[in-house]
Amino acid sequence: MTVETRQYTWEEIKASVPKKYTSEEVRSSKGALIVIRNKVYDLSGDFSSWHPGGSVALTQIGMDATGPFEGFHDPKTFLTLKKYYVGDLAPDQIHPPTEFENDVQQIRQNILKMKLYDSDKLYYLRILSIIFALIGTSYGILYLLPNNILAIVVSSALLGLAFQQSGWLAHDCCHHQVFKNRDLGNMAGWKQKHCTHHAAPNVHAHDPDINTMPFLAWSEYAIEGFADLSDKDVAKFMVKYQPILIFPLLSIARLSWALHSILWNATSKRILEFPSLPTVERVLIGIHYVWYLGGAFLLLSPVNAIVWAVLVQVFCGIFLSTVFSLNHNGRPVYSIEQASTKNFYELAIVTGRNVTPGVFNDWFTGGLNYQMEHHMFPTVPRHNLPKTSKMVQELCKKHNVPYHTTGYIDGLKEIVDRLSVIAKSAEKQGLLQ
Numbered sequence: 001m002t003v004e005t006r007q008y009t010w011e012e013i014k015a016s017v018p019k020k021y022t023s024e025e026v027r028s029s030k031g032a033l034i035v036i037r038n039k040v041y042d043l044s045g046d047f048s049s050w051h052p053g054g055s056v057a058l059t060q061i062g063m064d065a066t067g068p069f070e071g072f073h074d075p076k077t078f079l080t081l082k083k084y085y086v087g088d089l090a091p092d093q094i095h096p097p098t099e100f101e102n103d104v105q106q107i108r109q110n111i112l113k114m115k116l117y118d119s120d121k122l123y124y125l126r127i128l129s130i131i132f133a134l135i136g137t138s139y140g141i142l143y144l145l146p147n148n149i150l151a152i153v154v155s156s157a158l159l160g161l162a163f164q165q166s167g168w169l170a171h172d173c174c175h176h177q178v179f180k181n182r183d184l185g186n187m188a189g190w191k192q193k194h195c196t197h198h199a200a201p202n203v204h205a206h207d208p209d210i211n212t213m214p215f216l217a218w219s220e221y222a223i224e225g226f227a228d229l230s231d232k233d234v235a236k237f238m239v240k241y242q243p244i245l246i247f248p249l250l251s252i253a254r255l256s257w258a259l260h261s262i263l264w265n266a267t268s269k270r271i272l273e274f275p276s277l278p279t280v281e282r283v284l285i286g287i288h289y290v291w292y293l294g295g296a297f298l299l300l301s302p303v304n305a306i307v308w309a310v311l312v313q314v315f316c317g318i319f320l321s322t323v324f325s326l327n328h329n330g331r332p333v334y335s336i337e338q339a340s341t342k343n344f345y346e347l348a349i350v351t352g353r354n355v356t357p358g359v360f361n362d363w364f365t366g367g368l369n370y371q372m373e374h375h376m377f378p379t380v381p382r383h384n385l386p387k388t389s390k391m392v393q394e395l396c397k398k399h400n401v402p403y404h405t406t407g408y409i410d411g412l413k414e415i416v417d418r419l420s421v422i423a424k425s426a427e428k429q430g431l432l433q
């Protein structure tokens with residue numbers, strides 16, 4: 001079927017924004033328009049049931065999606081666009097690229113020329129060896145000093161670190177940093193929530209990573225939603241004490257993610273389609289728990305084994321979630337409307353926080369200490385982010401865009417300060433009584 005194409009104005013494109021950004025609403029709408037390189041595409045109809053990237057794309061309706069399209073897709077995916085092509089921006093609606101946008105494109109070209117999209121497989125082998133060394137040392141300590149309290153603490157911390165590092169490795173694969181073959185990367189895990197965060201970092205109502213109510217409020221927008229909460233009493237308590245409660249919450253984060261992954265896999269209907277990915281995932285999760293818990297129960301008394309297993313989750317939770325939190329929490333949060341006035345690359349910079357580079361920080365944070373660069377160019381392997389960073393710093397200097405880097409502890413202080421400001425604001429507005 002040939003689609004009739006025509007010219008569009010920005011007013012028409014913005015008018016196509018749905019009331020809710022859900023697949024159902026968009027599928028049945030009369031048009032859900034995005035712009036990529038001055039061409040207009042319609043995401044209504046079958047798009048969301050087909051799109052391999054899921055509903056992430058819907059966050060871009062009414063906007064120029066050129067940046068996120070370039071960031072997420074393999075260059076050959078540009079060929080698949082024509083199926084959704086419905087026209088062009090009218091000539092008087094085309095904004096010539098700003099100097100900032102031209103400079104970003106120049107950096108993209110430099111990254112290509114300098115082969116910074118290519119991964120060093122030996123680097124990832126080294127990361128994998130460190131993970132195995134951590135696992136071996138953790139169980140070795142239990143074997144040599146069974147039921148010794150200090151040994152239990154050190155061993156659980158080391159295994160928590162190994163789990164954190166495995167998480168970063170999966171993250172690298174999911175972003176196609178390690179393998180160019182996207183099927184290989186896709187085997188590393190589910191990522192729709194994470195990609196949505198990448199498409200709209202710190203954008204209230206889009207970014208799932210700041211949708212943490214009733215437990216934590218990261219912005220004024222979050223407390224505006226107080227009236228709609230069904231669990232107001234929980235929110236009142238949590239928000240009031242959020243600058244203190246953040247740390248206990250971070251320590252149980254991994255436990256909650258682990259439970260979530262078990263429940264999600266246990267209830268997934270697709271499990272019956274053997275050998276579908278969910279089935280493989282279920283088997284692998286089973287193997288994971290057999291060796292992780294089996295080793296502990298073999299080497300320790302039952303009570304100590306349970307204490308050790310919980311401590312592993314607590315350490316891993318702290319190691320993972322302090323890094324996640326440093327990436328964006330406490331940085332500016334924007335409404336959908338405000339974000340739509342910003343270029344994708346600018347949004348990546350102004351909402352991100354880098355953590356001081358160095359051998360330890362680069363390894364411990366899985367390269368996420370180069371958060372701004374990672375958001376601008378998510379498929380650049382982490383070992384190439386330091387080189388990318390030099391170019392981004394020059395860009396920021398030239399265009400007077402704040403490039404925010406802190407130490408690990410100073411970053412955490414900023415987060416606590418921000419939570420405190422929001423808690424006080426909620427108190428002032430009488431929301432916490």
Ligand code: HEM
Binds near residue numbers: 034056081174175182
């Ligand atoms: C008409 C518009 C679009 C078409 C035809 C399209 C097509 C595709 C195709 C073919 C893939 C799988 C191959 C690949 O990864 O390159 C994909 C993946 C993806 N797309 Fe799109 N896409 C569109 C718009 C968007 C937009 C606007 C966004 C983001 C805001 C987006 C986000 C993603 C993500 C996150 C993935 C998964 C990438 C990954 O594996 O890491 N897409 N898309």
